[in-house]
Amino acid sequence: MDGPDWTSGIDRGRASVARVYDYLLGGAHNFSADRDVARTLEAIEPRARAIAAANRAFLTRATRYLAAEAGVRQFIDIGSGIPTQGNVHEIVQRVDPEARVVYVDHDPVAVAHSTSILAENPHADVVQADITDPGSILEHPAVREMIDFDEPVGLLLVAVLHFVPDDRDPAAILAALTAPLPPGSHLAISHGTHKEQTAEAVRQVYRRAVSGGQATLRTAGQIRDLFAGFDLLDPGLVHGPLWRPDSPQDVPEDPERFWFYAGLGRKR
Ligand SMILES: C[S@@+](CC[C@H](N)C(=O)[O-])C[C@H]1O[C@@H](n2cnc3c(N)ncnc32)[C@H](O)[C@@H]1O
Numbered sequence: 134m135d136g137p138d139w140t141s142g143i144d145r146g147r148a149s150v151a152r153v154y155d156y157l158l159g160g161a162h163n164f165s166a167d168r169d170v171a172r173t174l175e176a177i178e179p180r181a182r183a184i185a186a187a188n189r190a191f192l193t194r195a196t197r198y199l200a201a202e203a204g205v206r207q208f209i210d211i212g213s214g215i216p217t218q219g220n221v222h223e224i225v226q227r228v229d230p231e232a233r234v235v236y237v238d239h240d241p242v243a244v245a246h247s248t249s250i251l252a253e254n255p256h257a258d259v260v261q262a263d264i265t266d267p268g269s270i271l272e273h274p275a276v277r278e279m280i281d282f283d284e285p286v287g288l289l290l291v292a293v294l295h296f297v298p299d300d301r302d303p304a305a306i307l308a309a310l311t312a313p314l315p316p317g318s319h320l321a322i323s324h325g326t327h328k329e330q331t332a333e334a335v336r337q338v339y340r341r342a343v344s345g346g347q348a349t350l351r352t353a354g355q356i357r358d359l360f361a362g363f364d365l366l367d368p369g370l371v372h373g374p375l376w377r378p379d380s381p382q383d384v385p386e387d388p389e390r391f392w393f394y395a396g397l398g399r400k401r
Pocket residue numbers: 150151154188189192211212213214215237238239240243262263264265290291292293296345
C-alpha cells in the first residue's frame with residue numbers, strides 16, 4: 134500500500150510512535166516530522182536503530198518459539214505497529230498456514246497498512262483499538278471470530294506497555310486482557326526501562342514531540358509484576374538481546390545498554 138491513500142487524513146505535522154519506529158527499522162511509512170524526531174533520538178542515543186531492531190528481533194524469536202515449539206496457533210498482537218519485515222502472521226503461518234493472528238493498534242497508519250497487506254489472508258485481521266480499553270479489543274467481532282478462547286493464545290505486548298501511564302493502571306489492563314486466556318496461553322512483553330540517563334532524555338523527546346508518546350519507563354521489578362498469573366520461561370526477564378539469542382554473535386557487548394527488558398510467560 135504505497136499509493137497516496139495511506140497518508141489521507143493523517144496529521145503529518147506531528148510525529149507518531151508507530152511511524153518513528155517504522156523509520157528506525159528502515160521502513161518507508163513515515164513523514165518528515167517522524168524522521169526529525171528519530172534523528173533527535175539518534176543524536177541522544179546512537180544505538181536507537183539497533184535498539185529498535187533488537188526489540189523486533191525479540192518479537193521474532195518469541196513468536197517463532199510459540200508457533201514452532203509451544204504449539205500456539207492463535208495470536209493477539211497489541212501495539213503491532215506498521216507492518217515491516219517478519220510480521221507475526223508471516224512467522225507463524227510459515228509453521229502452520231492456518232495459524233491465526235489479530236493485530237491491534239490505535240494508529241491509523243499502522244491499521245491502514247495492516248489492512249492492506251492482510252487483504253488476501255483469511256487467517257489474519259487487524260483491529261483499530263486502544264490497549265487502555267481492553268474490552269473494546271476482547272469484544273471486537275474480529276477477535277471473537279478469529280480467536281478461540283478455549284485454546285491457548287499467544288498475547289504479544291511488545292514495546293507497547295511503556296505507552297500506558299501508571300494512571301491508566303497497566304496491571305488492571307493486563308488482568309482484563311489475560312482473564313479470558315486459558316492455561317497454557319503465553320504472554321510476551323518487551324518494555325523500556327530507565328537504567329540510563331539516555332533513556333530519560335529519549336523519554337522527554339517522545340513526550341514533547343510525539344503524539345501519544347508519553348512513555349513510562351519501568352524497572353525490572355515493575356515489568357515482572359505485569360506477568361501476574363504467568364510463569365516466566367527461561368531465561369526470565371532479561372535485557373532484550375539476552376532473550377534466547379539465535380547465536381552468541383547476536384549478543385552485543387553491552388546488552389544492558391539496550392534499555393528494554395523482554396520476557397515470555399506461560400499462564401498457570
Ligand atoms: C514501538 S511500536 C512496537 C511495534 C511492534 N509491537 C514491535 O515491537 O515491533 C509501538 C506500537 O504501539 C502502538 N501503541 C501505542 N500506544 C498504544 C495504545 N494505547 N493502544 C494501542 N496501540 C498503541 C503504537 O501505535 C505503535 O504502533
